[in-house]
Amino acid sequence: MKEVTFVVPAFNAEAFIGDCLSSIRNQTYTDWDAIVIDDGSTDSTFEIIKRFSEDKRFRYHKNSSNLGLAGVRNLGIDLTKGGSWIVWLDSDDIAHPRKIERQTGFLRKNPNVGLLGTWVKTFGSYRTSWRYPISNEEIRCRMMFEDPFATSSLIVKRSLLDSSEFRFRDEFAPAEDYDLWSRLIERTVSANLPEFLTFYRMHHSNASNLAKEKQRSAVQKIQIREAIKIGTSDSRDLESHRWIASITDRADSKERLEETLLWVDKLTSLFSRSGRNPETVRTVLGEKWYGLCYRSRSLGFFRFLFWIKTAKIRNYNILKYLPRFLLKTAFDVLSRRN
Numbered sequence: 001m002k003e004v005t006f007v008v009p010a011f012n013a014e015a016f017i018g019d020c021l022s023s024i025r026n027q028t029y030t031d032w033d034a035i036v037i038d039d040g041s042t043d044s045t046f047e048i049i050k051r052f053s054e055d056k057r058f059r060y061h062k063n064s065s066n067l068g069l070a071g072v073r074n075l076g077i078d079l080t081k082g083g084s085w086i087v088w089l090d091s092d093d094i095a096h097p098r099k100i101e102r103q104t105g106f107l108r109k110n111p112n113v114g115l116l117g118t119w120v121k122t123f124g125s126y127r128t129s130w131r132y133p134i135s136n137e138e139i140r141c142r143m144m145f146e147d148p149f150a151t152s153s154l155i156v157k158r159s160l161l162d163s164s165e166f167r168f169r170d171e172f173a174p175a176e177d178y179d180l181w182s183r184l185i186e187r188t189v190s191a192n193l194p195e196f197l198t199f200y201r202m203h204h205s206n207a208s209n210l211a212k213e214k215q216r217s218a219v220q221k222i223q224i225r226e227a228i229k230i231g232t233s234d235s236r237d238l239e240s241h242r243w244i245a246s247i248t249d250r251a252d253s254k255e256r257l258e259e260t261l262l263w264v265d266k267l268t269s270l271f272s273r274s275g276r277n278p279e280t281v282r283t284v285l286g287e288k289w290y291g292l293c294y295r296s297r298s299l300g301f302f303r304f305l306f307w308i309k310t311a312k313i314r315n316y317n318i319l320k321y322l323p324r325f326l327l328k329t330a331f332d333v334l335s336r337r338n
Helices: 015-023 047-053 070-080 101-108 134-143 176-184 210-229 233-247 254-273 278-295 297-314 318-337
Strands: 006-010 032-038 057-063 083-090 113-124 153-156 187-203
Touching: 006 015, 006 057, 006 070, 006 101, 015 032, 015 047, 015 057, 032 047, 032 070, 047 057, 057 070, 070 083, 070 176, 083 101, 101 113, 101 153, 101 187, 134 187, 176 210, 210 233, 210 254, 233 254, 233 278, 254 278, 254 297, 278 297, 278 318, 297 318
Parallel strands: 006 032, 006 083, 032 057, 113 187
Antiparallel strands: 083 153, 113 153
């Protein structure tokens, strides 16, 4: 029985699966096995997977029909043979050679942690870096607004998934991972290592509008559920939470900004009652409030002045965002005049 089990779902991944599995084989930490599940591929994915089975640590399974990502990940949980930890890695992503060594080392020093991710670098069609929140406190605050983990970076305590209650749920696809993590953090301490140990492949986006809307709808269901969980059922609060949690929505009126600010203040109070760290709350809400004001371009210079006034009163970090916001507002105003 190995201490760590990788679960790798794959569907028509012939171009990438070899790199993914090689990154597992090249881990400096060696007490692992891997379950690689071909979810009904029609290309040569399965043949590539079978080549890796010469290393007895690799086990494979082929589905006769496509289960979808949630179903395959759940099957992976069911196929694990004991062990202490499950590591998720999608078939087009890559793990740094020292990833599991670094994560298991951290977990031995912090045995209360049951959910541990890492920072991420992207490659492929677009290169950038994703720095996820490090502390359990900030992760819990941010969960109301976004998924604070990259799934391919995560190592999860196997015992947390023993109950069938904690599975990926199709009704939240394609945000089923966000849904599961939002429930698991209630059962354990979580963290992200501030090291770039996961490499996420970016593809040229060809998602249909229907797929994008399905993603948006699933994410919003989770965000609203988290708002209800912290202590509100008021429809106006929930609508305002949708605005502040979005990364694309823009306030279309001064009244919308003002109403959303009422929710931000109420949320500050609700976080306080739930024992959240005031500085962490201020950091997260200050960032979200800035984001909504910044995006609301149709409100012109008003949105900038309103943000300055309201952020200063609430001790948000104005200097962090001021230069960019001022330049953007001036550019927008001048563009409308020309």
